[in-house]
Amino acid sequence: MAVFLSDTERTQLLTGLETGDPRISRFQAALHRRVYARVAVKGLFGPESTTAWYYPAAEYLSDAAMLYALFPEERLAVWLRTVTLDIARTSAYDWAGPAFRDHSEPLTGHLETAHLCWALSAVYDLARDAFLESEQAEIRQALTEKGIVLCRRWIGKNTHLANWRGILMSGVLVAASVLGNEEFVDQSVPEWQRCALAFQPDGSYGESLQYGNYLAFALMLAYESLSRTYPHKAALLDVGTYGKGIRWVASSMFYAKPMAGWGAEPRARAANFNDSAALFRPSGDLLLHLAVRGQNEEEKQLARGLFATYYEPVPTQGPHELATFGMNNDWGFLTLPLLTHETKAASPQEVGLPLTPAFSNGHTFMRDAWDGRTIVAINGGGDGLHGPGHLHGDLNSFILVHNRERLLVDPGHSCYRNLIHGLESSTQTHNTCTFLVEAETLGLQEDMAKSTMLEQKSVLPRRLLVNGIPGLAVNRGNRRLIVDHDDVVSVVGAEISQACGVPIETFTRLWLLAGSNVLFVVDRIEAAQPVTTVWNWLVNNRDGQAQVDTQPTYLTVRRNEAGMKLFHGGTGRIGHPVYGYVHDAYHVEPNQYGEGKPGSGLLYRWTEAAPTAARTVVHAIALDTASLLHQWTLAQDENVFTLTNGQKKWTLRIHDEAAHQLSLLSGHGRRWDVLNEAGQYTLKRISDHA
16 A cells, blocks of 8 residues: 555545546646656656756656556656656765755755655655566665665754754655654654744744745655554644644735736735745645644635635646745645545635734734735734744835735845845845945945945844754844734834844834725834934836836836825935846746846835934825826825825824824724833724714
């Protein structure tokens, strides 16, 4: 009996195909098409490939092995033997990864090594009878001596807790489970438990959305291999450590629609803080695993609902070569067997996910409604990080979505070996503030980016294991001040001065969302010595479709049917845009699809005319259909800011210099107050009528 396909699952799949089950039939047909496209090129790669052989090996081989287990056919057997044995016979030096990985002796495994373990384990488990006995012995030897040994060597040499450890552990545990090596299995079970502690207590993840998916995928694959071979050992593993994170994932999803340059199919977009991409959906196998193995019924239904939303309409959507390592996620070989386990699908609204949730990793979201018009995704205040890494200088930054268009964006990331990676990770390329400390030396406008600029610290100490026990969570220097929602008003606040460092003593940002059309952003910044504050706004121009108009006090952006009018309420001066980068997707190689070109992000900056020690500055943002945006105006009278289009009106009043009390008033006379009393912020509805 195969590990990854039980007799019951196989029978149910074949029965489903015979009776015309629509889901099983569609995904089986997509799997067949995917696999035989590889068979046709007679190798692992075809002319369209854009990656090195390590990266899609696990997907291509596991897909083929699953199809062979269901429908054994000689052409497929020949392809499996050719590709699998070529990898098994490849030197341990190559199993250690590409040239940019460490190849010093004794050889150490890397992420690529774990992926090769997954690849050969799936083939050995599901398609073993396609190989001669001597060839099976070669696969076992390669998995043990080149896979398990190298992965274990990395684990033995490194003590930090993050996604890497989980991937290498998974390489060992999957291979050991398939090979029946109980000694290595027993040694890996406590390692799985440690790796799961990299997730935040609420299941969110400190590195990024994509790396959280990557680690959870690795834990999932290890769990599936163990639960199907040694179920009593799998009972020691807590799927809930990452399963509860489905609430964070669901909150992070924006919408699915076609993206220029990526074909006509709808593609999922998500909040891409830190090293993450705008094109994101959780791995299909992971979603179904959570729907089957989860411990909370609402979370199981939410995972199944996400699969129904982002996979069932587009079962053939690629590029499959980037499915896991490339983080352009896809469904894989476990989707068919897991589809035989029934779970009800539910939407975020149906499970009662709040419109304004906050998560331990600092991510917070404000929506006017589920399936509404406006989303504000914020990287603000959070707790210590349990698995820090891959961070950007993006605290107090946010992504703004209206009418299914990203207007203010996060730049994302592309190939790590691109020289610009450090720049796209820096504070100045995000929707937050930077500070000039030598502004008097500036010359030409284009010298702004070259000046001495105070940015956030984004490289943190690692969280280390000491005698197998994780150390304290790592403090990033961000504090949550308030997250609250009442009727049509949401408010979020965060303080991040510690992340900025000397001389910044306070950098508090409050976001107040009023209905679908109005967002106020209030900044209180204090410094031990005068600094010049720069407000950075990154406009989405990835396809050249942004229509932008700048005036001294406001910025107008139109993209398709969505528009934003951003008013600057301070004394800053706006400059000509700096041509930044907005990336669609990560790729392991440079200059590939998904990597943004110069000018794909238009970076607008308001810069204070002179340094000062303290200021409170309001930005008022009107959101509407692009053709109606001209109707919105801002009236400012000292500390009172009123946004109106003649029909809707919202007023923000700042009652004191340090913004400890704010009032938000609707055009109908309803009033909400935000109060800071001894550091405790509250949102209170004061009146329902004038």
